[in-house]
Structures are given as structure tokens and as C-alpha cells.
Amino acid sequence: MSKRLREVISNPLHVFLGVTDIKSENGCGEIVLTINKNVINPQGTLHGGIIYTLSDVCAYAGLLSLLDDDTEAVTHDIQVSVMRAAMLGDEIRFKSEVIKRGRSICFLQTKVTLGEKVIATAKITKSLIPMF
Template identity: 50%
Template sequence: MNARLQQVIDHPLHQHLGIETIDSENGAARFSIRVDENTLNPAGVLHGGVLYLLCDVCAYAGLLSTLDTNTEAVTHDIHVSVMRAVAAGEVVLFESEPIRVGRRIAFIDVSARVDERVVARARVTKTLLQA
């Protein structure tokens, strides 16, 4: 496993939110979390901020499989459309797909699903920086 990807998995916030493993190859990523007390908003459903953050993590994790060690990706823009609420106990699958990865910018689409129901879609734009 890529050491940078392991750092993403091991990040304390990501661990707190329930990320245990991430599949990442060919610019795409996939992981799931179970909605629990750490991820609920006061209304008792998945917190929107958590949803946005996990879409961004998924986009980044996928890109890591294609970036060399001297290139970093930072979020330039993120647009998330939430379509359904997610209740406690449900498992949310996040999947990213690179749409276009250039020398300086990358566009990644992310979907979040519970079973076959799409609960959110995101378009994440990452700026690629040379270290």
C-alpha cells in the first residue's frame, strides 16, 4: 500500500469518522463508513459537513494512486449535492472516479451510496502542486 494512502487512513479524524480501509487504483478510490454517533447531526442523520469531507477524502485517496512522490493535490473547489438523508446504522459507500487529470489540475467525481440509493454526488477540483 502507498505510504501516503496509509497516512490518509490513519489520520485521527478519518479514524474517528469510521474509515478503516481504502481501495485506491488507477485514480479511483472506494471506502465505506457506518453512520454512528460520531457522524450524526442534531437531527439524527449523517452530518452534511462529514459527508462533504468524506467526498473530498475519497477524491484525494484516488488521486494518490497516480501521483508521484513530488506531487501533492490540494482542494481548489468542491461542489456537493445531497439528495437523501442517511440514518444511523446505515453504511455509506464512497466511490471516486477521475474525470480529467492534467499537469496542474484534476477533476474528480465522487458518489455516495447507501445500497443502490445515491445519497450525494460531488465534483472535486484539485490543484496539483510540485514539492
């Protein structure tokens, strides 16, 4: 596991949300999250902002497997569509993949599932920039 991926996993926000592991291979990322009290809204369902956040994190993690040490990726645009709710205790899975990578921009998508049901999708555009 790369140092950069370990830093993503150990980010205090991600730890607070319940992320314990992130897979990153061949431009694909994966996060499995059990819905806990830190990620639900007042109605007791998964907060939409968590879907947004972890869809972006999952996309970045997958992209990390393709980036060299001198390149960083920052979110340029993200569109998230939430289709159904997830409840406390549910286990959801975020899976991302690179759709197209250019020299300075990359297009990715993340699908969020609960069992076999898709609960959300995200389209993410990241700008590729030199590391400082």
C-alpha cells in the same frame, strides 16, 4: 499500500469518523462507512459536513494512485449535492474517479450511495503542486 495512503487512513479525524480502510487504484477511490454517533447531526441523520469531508478524502485517495512521489494535490474547489438522508447504523459507500487530469489541475467526482440509492454527489477540483 503506499505510505501516503496509510497516512490518509490513519489521520486522527478520519479514524474518529469511522474510516477503517480506503481503496485506491487506477485513479479511483472507495471508502465504506457505517454511520456512527460521531457523524450524525441532532436529527439523527448523517451530517452533511461529513459527506463533504469524506467525498474530498475519497477523491484524494483515488488520485494518489496516479501521483508520483514529487506531486501533491490540494483541493481547489468542491461542490456537493445531498439528495437524501442516511441514518445511524446505515452503511454508505463513497466512490471517486478522476474525470480529467492535466499538468496542474485535476477534475474528479465522488458518488455516495446507500445500497442502490445515490444519496450525494460531489465534483472536486484539485490543484497539482510540487511536494515541499
